[in-house]
Amino acid sequence: MIIKRYIVDNMNEAMTRIRYELGNDAVIVSQRKIRQKGILGFFKPKKIEVTAAVDDKKQKESTIKTIELEKEIKELKYLIENINNQSIKQTNKQSEVNKNKFKQNLINSGVPEEIATEIIDSIKQKNQGKKMNQKIYQNEFKTFLNTIIKTNKFDDGKIHVFVGPTGVGKTTTIAKLASLFSLYKNKKIGLITVDTYRIGAVEQLKTYAEILGIPFSVIYSINEIKKVLSEMTNCDIILVDTTGRNSKNVMQIQETKRLIQEINPDYVHLVISMITKEKDIKRIVEDYKMLDYNSIVLTKIDETSYYGSILTTIYYANVPVSYITTGQNVPDDIEEAEKEKLINMILEAE
Ligand SMILES: Nc1nc2c(ncn2[C@@H]2O[C@H](COP(=O)(O)OP(=O)(O)OP(=O)(O)O)[C@@H](O)[C@H]2O)c(=O)[nH]1
Ligand SMILES: [Mg+2]
Structure with a gap:
């Protein structure tokens, strides 16, 4: 059993300190108004003396609970971060798959690898930070053709x-x-x-x-x-x-x-x-x-x-x-x- 005495101005202050120091399971054993010591104390407002007690096993339990909670929060944070990283990695992986698929289509159609790479690079350069799919690649390819193809009279x-x-x-x-x-x-x-x-x-x-x-x-x-x-x-x-x-x-x-x-x-x-x-x-x-x-x-x-x-x-x-x-x-x-x-x-x- 832990017993503690608090000299406070009001009960609110007492409750906050008790809860903080002894935990939620603490009980108030006694309270009384006291005058402060010395002649000057006579002119000052009275204080309250509160005595609180807590079963130290219970206090330990409450501390353990807090530690466990903190641990769980940490684990959750880690999990969320991991999920975020995973989804970024997944997006990058998907982008890479889309890029390679588009490049392979070009190469299968007889476009030399050198040109295919240059086309992809210029498309990627133009669309930095954008999630690329086959439709975007196809549209950009059309724009690219529109730029390079010229006809004369x-x-x-x-x-x-x-x-x-x-x-x-x-x-x-x-x-x-x-x-x-x-x-x-x-x-x-x-x-x-x-x-x-x-x-x-x-x-x-x-x-x-x-x-x-x-x-x-x-x-x-x-x-x-x-x-x-x-x-x-x-x-x-x-x-x-x-x-x-x-x-x-x-x-x-x-x-x-x-x-x-x-x-x-x-x-x-x-x-x-x-x-x-x-x-x-x-x-x-x-x-x-x-x-x-x-x-x-x-x-x-x-x-x-x-x-x-x-x-x-x-x-x-x-x-x-x-x-x-x-x-x-x-x-x-x-x-x-x-x-x-x-x-x-x-x-x-x-
Ligand atoms: N399938 C197909 N054959 C073509 C086409 N244009 C030309 N040819 C054929 O290609 C062959 C060669 O054509 P030419 O016009 O003699 O070629 P050239 O460039 O003058 O040849 P050289 O004078 O020997 O350098 C001929 O059998 C043509 O009929 C085409 O657009 N399609
Ligand atoms: Mg000829």
């Missing part, structure tokens, strides 16, 4: 030179355009070929020129260019075919460069087939930059169901697309490049 230029690797469809594209513009758009077209390298190359274009009844010239040396061009001054559009070049052959590309400098065209179109491997596309597009092409023609789109090659070409070439070609038929299988259509083509391809 072919009719803006008079002289157009077509360059590109062998067999991509340069001559066929020129035949399609010549037919399209002379038959349906009533333009005066002139055809020139400098491709005297490949057997049959001259004949190929000459046949189309004869069918369409349009002027056709063959250039055997750079010195003839100015003369041939001056004979075609009354043409609205002049289309120039070149020999297919292996972009790794710098000498060949330089030869074409001299030719282009002499022609001084409005447009140099890099013609590139969409069945080219993505890795090769990057190299071709980079190597051909020596020729300062300012437009691209995407051919053989009919032969691929993946969009990786389209995206890769546009991404690395970084110039507008003028035409896309979709088959071997002259002149039907060609379309003016439309931004919205290209975006949908990329988004809808499987």
Whole structure:
């Protein structure tokens, strides 16, 4: 048993101190008014002397209870913190899963890992702190395509030179355009070929020129260019075919460069087939930059169901697309490049 005496001003003070020091189980044993000691005490207000007691076993129990309660609170706090951390970790994990899933979709569609990573990085940069799901990624991807895809107006230029690797469809594209513009758009077209390298190359274009009844010239040396061009001054559009070049052959590309400098065209179109491997596309597009092409023609789109090659070409070439070609038929299988259509083509391809 613990017994304690308190000298207080009022009972309120007594109760607070007793509860604090002896706990809720303490009982008041006695209380009485007392005068303070000394002469001066006579003039001061009386105080109260309260005696309280508590069974010390009970007091111990109450202390133990308090300690247990504190421990439980601590454990609860830890649990809540843990749950919070867990849910942050879970969100991060989900974000990572979404990111990887989107990246894998791009890669499965033929987008090189390098471009896929750059696309994801720029999307993440733009959406810092945001919970990312597939829908957001898809929307952002559309915005990204909208930024990088550009198209141009072919009719803006008079002289157009077509360059590109062998067999991509340069001559066929020129035949399609010549037919399209002379038959349906009533333009005066002139055809020139400098491709005297490949057997049959001259004949190929000459046949189309004869069918369409349009002027056709063959250039055997750079010195003839100015003369041939001056004979075609009354043409609205002049289309120039070149020999297919292996972009790794710098000498060949330089030869074409001299030719282009002499022609001084409005447009140099890099013609590139969409069945080219993505890795090769990057190299071709980079190597051909020596020729300062300012437009691209995407051919053989009919032969691929993946969009990786389209995206890769546009991404690395970084110039507008003028035409896309979709088959071997002259002149039907060609379309003016439309931004919205290209975006949908990329988004809808499987
Ligand atoms: N499927 C498909 N085939 C095409 C397309 N464009 C051209 N071709 C075919 O591709 C082959 C080569 O076409 P060309 O026009 O001779 O190619 P090129 O670039 O002039 O070739 P070189 O002069 O040898 O460098 C031909 O069989 C064409 O019919 C297209 O859009 N789709
Ligand atoms: Mg050709």
